[in-house]
Amino acid sequence: MLYFSTEGRAESVPFRKALLNGLAPDGGLYMPAEIPNLGSDFFQTAAASSYPELASRMILPFVKEDIPESKLNDICESAFNFDLPLIGLDERIEILELFHGPTLAFKDFAARFMARVMEYFLQGEEKELTVLVATSGDTGGAVANGFQGIEGIRVVILYPSGRVSRIQEQQLTTLGGNITALEVNGSFDDCQRLVKKVFQDKELRKSRAYSSANSINIARLLPQTVYYAWALHLAGSDQPVVFSVPSGNFGNLTAGLIARRMGLPVEKFIAATNANDVFPTYLEAGEYSPQPSRQTISNAMDVGNPSNLERIQNLYDGDVSAIKDDIVSWSFNDDETKTAIRESYKRYGYLADPHTAVAILGMEKYFKESDSKAKGIVLSTAHPGKFPAVIISTLSDSQPVPEELKIPLRKEKHSILLSDEYDDFKEYLLNM
Numbered sequence: 001m002l003y004f005s006t007e008g009r010a011e012s013v014p015f016r017k018a019l020l021n022g023l024a025p026d027g028g029l030y031m032p033a034e035i036p037n038l039g040s041d042f043f044q045t046a047a048a049s050s051y052p053e054l055a056s057r058m059i060l061p062f063v064k065e066d067i068p069e070s071k072l073n074d075i076c077e078s079a080f081n082f083d084l085p086l087i088g089l090d091e092r093i094e095i096l097e098l099f100h101g102p103t104l105a106f107k108d109f110a111a112r113f114m115a116r117v118m119e120y121f122l123q124g125e126e127k128e129l130t131v132l133v134a135t136s137g138d139t140g141g142a143v144a145n146g147f148q149g150i151e152g153i154r155v156v157i158l159y160p161s162g163r164v165s166r167i168q169e170q171q172l173t174t175l176g177g178n179i180t181a182l183e184v185n186g187s188f189d190d191c192q193r194l195v196k197k198v199f200q201d202k203e204l205r206k207s208r209a210y211s212s213a214n215s216i217n218i219a220r221l222l223p224q225t226v227y228y229a230w231a232l233h234l235a236g237s238d239q240p241v242v243f244s245v246p247s248g249n250f251g252n253l254t255a256g257l258i259a260r261r262m263g264l265p266v267e268k269f270i271a272a273t274n275a276n277d278v279f280p281t282y283l284e285a286g287e288y289s290p291q292p293s294r295q296t297i298s299n300a301m302d303v304g305n306p307s308n309l310e311r312i313q314n315l316y317d318g319d320v321s322a323i324k325d326d327i328v329s330w331s332f333n334d335d336e337t338k339t340a341i342r343e344s345y346k347r348y349g350y351l352a353d354p355h356t357a358v359a360i361l362g363m364e365k366y367f368k369e370s371d372s373k374a375k376g377i378v379l380s381t382a383h384p385g386k387f388p389a390v391i392i393s394t395l396s397d398s399q400p401v402p403e404e405l406k407i408p409l410r411k412e413k414h415s416i417l418l419s420d421e422y423d424d425f426k427e428y429l430l431n432m
């Protein structure tokens with residue numbers, strides 16, 4: 001399997017090089033040259049597999065020239081060793097909880113997979129690899145946890161100062177060792193811009209090897225295809241379902257679209273966004289216009305220029321009408337999000353974090369505005385305990401903080417303040 005650049009000006013490369021490059025030399029995002037259709041029978045037999053077995057079977061066609069099947073099995077067994085419960089809200093809507101990994105966020109799936117694959121590829125290498133990560137919240141903590149202590153890899157995390165929750169900040173700034181946190185005076189889009197520019201900077205690329213653990217890296221998306229198929233198995237459905245996906249940088253949604261191309265029966269995807277409504281606007285207007293990101297209570301989705309839109313456009317050859325056949329998208333503000341948190345807790349006894357609440361709103365709107373009879377599955381991307389201030393202000397009630405979150409709160413924060421100017425970031429990298 002070869003991977004091509006969405007910009008079309010770089011040579012196609014095998015999976016190993018696509019992973020370690022992070023971004024293509026022409027600034028494009030890597031995409032697989034083909035997406036294998038596994039057929040509906042494959043997904044109907046998912047019940048016969050454990051989750052790690054299903055993951056290995058779905059990922060293998062994309063990596064088999066670079067990773068032996070037996071090694072991929074070991075990687076998946078090690079990476080995906082936590083639960084994925086499906087919780088019913090009512091007879092139509094179910095919640096797939098993706099936050100039972102070590103940092104209580106869905107990013108654990110991809111981060112743990114990538115760390116183990118990179119470690120495998122770098123065995124025996126003398127040159128250190130620097131992994132750059134821009135985070136709007138949960139990615140930083142998941143990557144820090146997944147890559148901590150791995151020899152030959154140094155991780156540099158950029159996060160927007162004052163725009164992540166305290167728990168999220170503690171998760172990415174307290175590990176030390178091979179993990180460094182840069183606190184950027186700007187937005188997530190600024191952090192993402194800084195990371196992307198490195199991959200087109202010839203001087204920096206000559207000085208050391210760089211990769212990325214953001215969803216610009218295709219290896220982030222491959223493991224995320226799997227839980228869509230597992231959700232269908234847990235739902236016990238042999239009919240197409242509707243997925244509502246809280247969306248910011250659109251890596252999670254893009255993974256679902258790839259799973260659909262692999263044969264997963266899906267009636268519709270809902271791209272549920274917060275006030276950062278660039279994607280709903282794109283579908284309505286037919287033209288893409290990035291915008292400055294807006295700060296919201298669902299901070300991991302505060303993205304005004306989502307990278308993975310480039311991959312979505314590539315999947316559909318830039319045909320907006322074809323995209324709209326498969327995806328609907330709506331934007332919800334903070335007041336609506338808080339109302340959804342209160343209503344879910346009151347009606348179902350279910351406490352949703354603000355990102356999951358946005359996705360619940362999307363699912364409810366879809367069922368109100370369509371004649372669909374399908375089952376709806378909401379992807380829940382983070383534990384509500386990561387957002388205590390939002391929960392307290394919304395419910396006037398505090399909730400128990402899981403022990404996994406108490407540990408980083410007891411540690412000392414270590415971060416390096418940085419402007420949002422590329423020259424300052426480049427100087428840091430040259431001198432580190």
